Amino acid sequence: MPTWGLTGLIKELLSSLAKNARGSLTSDMVNMLTRHHRIQGSTGLENALSDLYDALEGIGYSPRVIEVPSDSRKGFIDSPVSWEIEDAFLQFKAGGKLLEEYSFTEHPTLVAAHSPPGEGCGTLSLCNGGECHGDAVLARGPAYEAYSRADAKLVVVYEPKRYIDAVPYTGLFLHSNEVKDTVVMNIPYRTALKLMSMLVENPGRKIEVCWSNRSRYTSKPMHVLIACNDNVDGPGVVLVSHICHPRPGAHDNASGSVANYVAAFISHVMRLDIPLCHVWVPEFTGTVYLDRALPWRPLGVVNLDMVGSKQWITGSTLNIVNAPLYMDSTIVPYTYLAVKAVLDTAPSFSGFDLPGSRYSLSPYTAGSDHDVFLSWGVDTVMLNEWPSKYYHTDMDTAETLSQRSLTDTAVASLLAAYMAYKRYRVNFVTNVFLDYLKTWYALEAMKTGFNTGLDELSRRISDQARLKPGEIRGIASPVSTRLIQRLIGFEKYREITEVKGAVSYLTLYAPLAYVNGISDASQLFQLENLVKWSNREEALISEAWELIRNEVLK
Incomplete structure (x- = not known):
C-alpha cells in the first residue's frame, strides 16, 4: 500500500x-x-x-x-438453446373495444426470453388451480412453470412482485427438447388485475386476444x-x-x-x-x-x-x-x-x-x-x-x-x-x-428480536478452523433452481421459494458444506440469517436437500 x-x-x-x-x-x-x-x-x-x-x-x-x-x-x-426475436405484439379487446396493446418495440420485455414463435387470436381464460387450458390463458409466474403446465397457444404471464405498471422480464431458458407450440408473453400486473376483474365480475364476458411473436431458435x-x-x-x-x-x-x-x-x-x-x-x-x-x-x-x-x-x-x-x-x-x-x-x-x-x-x-x-x-x-x-x-x-x-x-x-x-x-x-x-x-x-438480533444461538454464532465467526480458500473441496457448480424444480416438482418448489433463505441454502450453501464435511449446515445457515425455520419448513427443506444430495451430489 x-x-x-x-x-x-x-x-x-x-x-x-x-x-x-x-x-x-x-x-x-x-x-x-x-x-x-x-x-x-x-x-x-x-x-x-x-x-x-x-x-x-x-x-x-x-x-x-x-x-x-x-x-x-x-x-x-x-x-438454453440460442434464440432471436424480430418483432412481437399483443392486443386485448372486449366487445370490439381495444383494452390494451403492447409491442416489442415499445416494451422489449413483452416476450418471455426463449419463447417459441407463433401467432393467432383467441379468447382469454384464467388459470384456476391446476386447470390452465384454452386458446389463451392468463397465468401468474414463474413463466417456466406456467409454460410447462398450460395447454394453450398463448400464455400471458403476470408477476405481482414486479413494478405494477411495468412489463416484467421473464425467461423460459429452454432446451431444444422442451420447445412446444406455446407462445409466452408478459403484461403489467395492473393490466392483469384489470383483465381478471372483468372476467370475475362477468364470467360470460369474452376478452379477445391477438398476438404475434416472430422469434426463432439457433445453434450458435x-x-x-x-x-x-x-x-x-x-x-x-x-x-x-x-x-x-x-x-x-x-x-x-x-x-x-x-x-x-x-x-x-x-x-x-x-x-x-x-x-x-x-x-x-x-x-x-x-x-x-x-x-x-x-x-x-x-x-x-x-x-x-x-x-x-x-x-x-x-x-x-x-x-x-x-x-x-x-x-x-x-x-x-x-x-x-x-x-x-x-x-x-x-x-x-x-x-x-x-x-x-x-x-x-x-x-x-x-x-x-x-x-x-x-x-x-x-x-x-x-x-x-x-x-x-x-x-x-x-x-x-x-x-x-x-x-x-x-x-x-x-x-x-x-x-x-x-x-x-x-x-x-x-x-x-x-x-x-x-x-x-x-x-x-x-x-441486528436485538432489532429483530432473534435471540437464539448468538453465542454459537459469535464462536463460529471467530473459529480459526473455518474452511480456507485453496483448501476447500469444490463442486462443479451451484445447483441450479431449474434442476431443483425438476427434482421436487413445481408445487414444492413454489413452497420452497416462500421460505426465507431456502433457495440460497439448497443451491450452494448446503452442497458445499456437505462435500467439506460440515454436518450442522442447516443450523449455521439459520444463525447466519437470523431466522428460525418452522418444523414444517425444516421438513420441506430437508426433503429437498435429501433429493439433491442423493441424486445430484452422489
Whole structure:
C-alpha cells in the first residue's frame, strides 16, 4: 500500500479517471450496452460483447473470448438453446373495444426470453388451480412453470412482485427438447388485475386476444469476454459482471458491466501494479466455463451485479454480500473497508465522514455469479444493490443510474482488489472486521428480536478452523433452481421459494458444506440469517436437500 494510505489511493484513482477519460465515459458506456437486447444466446448479447471488446481494445487491452455452447449443460447449470426475436405484439379487446396493446418495440420485455414463435387470436381464460387450458390463458409466474403446465397457444404471464405498471422480464431458458407450440408473453400486473376483474365480475364476458411473436431458435454459441492486464504476474483478483438481460436492463446489469469497464480503464491508465482480470459473462451459463479460462486461480473475486443506481429512484442499498460463514475470507473485509473508504463522503459536525449513500453488510445470498466461484472454493464477495424498484421490467432504464455512483463502485472494487493482492495489514483488517461482524449480528438480533444461538454464532465467526480458500473441496457448480424444480416438482418448489433463505441454502450453501464435511449446515445457515425455520419448513427443506444430495451430489 502506498505511503499515502487509503484516502490517497482513492484520490489517485479518481484523479487518473478524470485526467484520462472524457466526462461522458460512464454514460456513454451505459447507453452503449442498454441499446442491445442482451438475451442469452441472442445476437443482441453478442453485439454488446463486441462493442465492449472494441472499447477494451481501444484503451490498450488484448481481450479474448471463450465459447459457451448453446443447448448444453456444464456442472449443474443448463445453457438454453440460442434464440432471436424480430418483432412481437399483443392486443386485448372486449366487445370490439381495444383494452390494451403492447409491442416489442415499445416494451422489449413483452416476450418471455426463449419463447417459441407463433401467432393467432383467441379468447382469454384464467388459470384456476391446476386447470390452465384454452386458446389463451392468463397465468401468474414463474413463466417456466406456467409454460410447462398450460395447454394453450398463448400464455400471458403476470408477476405481482414486479413494478405494477411495468412489463416484467421473464425467461423460459429452454432446451431444444422442451420447445412446444406455446407462445409466452408478459403484461403489467395492473393490466392483469384489470383483465381478471372483468372476467370475475362477468364470467360470460369474452376478452379477445391477438398476438404475434416472430422469434426463432439457433445453434450458435454464446461467449465470455476476458480482459487481463499484463504488467504483473498472477495470481490476482477477478472482477466479474454478467452482461446479459433484455433491453434496457440498466440496473440489471449494464450497471455492473459498466463499473467493471471503468475499473479496467482506471487500472490500465494507472498501470496499477496488481494482476487483474475483468470478465463479462452470460449469467451462470458463462461463468461455469471460467474454470479453465483464467490465467491463474483467483486470490479473490468481486462480483458486480446491480450497482451504481440513483438510490432515491430505485430505493436501493448497496449490499456487501458475505461468503458463507463456514468459509474464511479476506476479500469480504477488504471490500467492506473499500466501500466505507470510498462512500463515506458526507461531512459531520464532529469532523468524521459519514455515508454519502446507503450501504450495508449482508449475509450470504445466492443468485448471481459469485455462487459459481464460491462453489469452486474461491474467496468471493458480491456488490449488489437491493431492492430495486424497476427490477426485471422494461422500466429499468439508464435514467435510474448515477455516473458518480458507478465510478465510486469501480474505485471501491479496485481498492478492494489492490488490498487483497497486497494483503494490506491482513491480520489487523480481518480481525477488526470479524469483531465488527459479531457486533453487527448482535445489533441486528436485538432489532429483530432473534435471540437464539448468538453465542454459537459469535464462536463460529471467530473459529480459526473455518474452511480456507485453496483448501476447500469444490463442486462443479451451484445447483441450479431449474434442476431443483425438476427434482421436487413445481408445487414444492413454489413452497420452497416462500421460505426465507431456502433457495440460497439448497443451491450452494448446503452442497458445499456437505462435500467439506460440515454436518450442522442447516443450523449455521439459520444463525447466519437470523431466522428460525418452522418444523414444517425444516421438513420441506430437508426433503429437498435429501433429493439433491442423493441424486445430484452422489
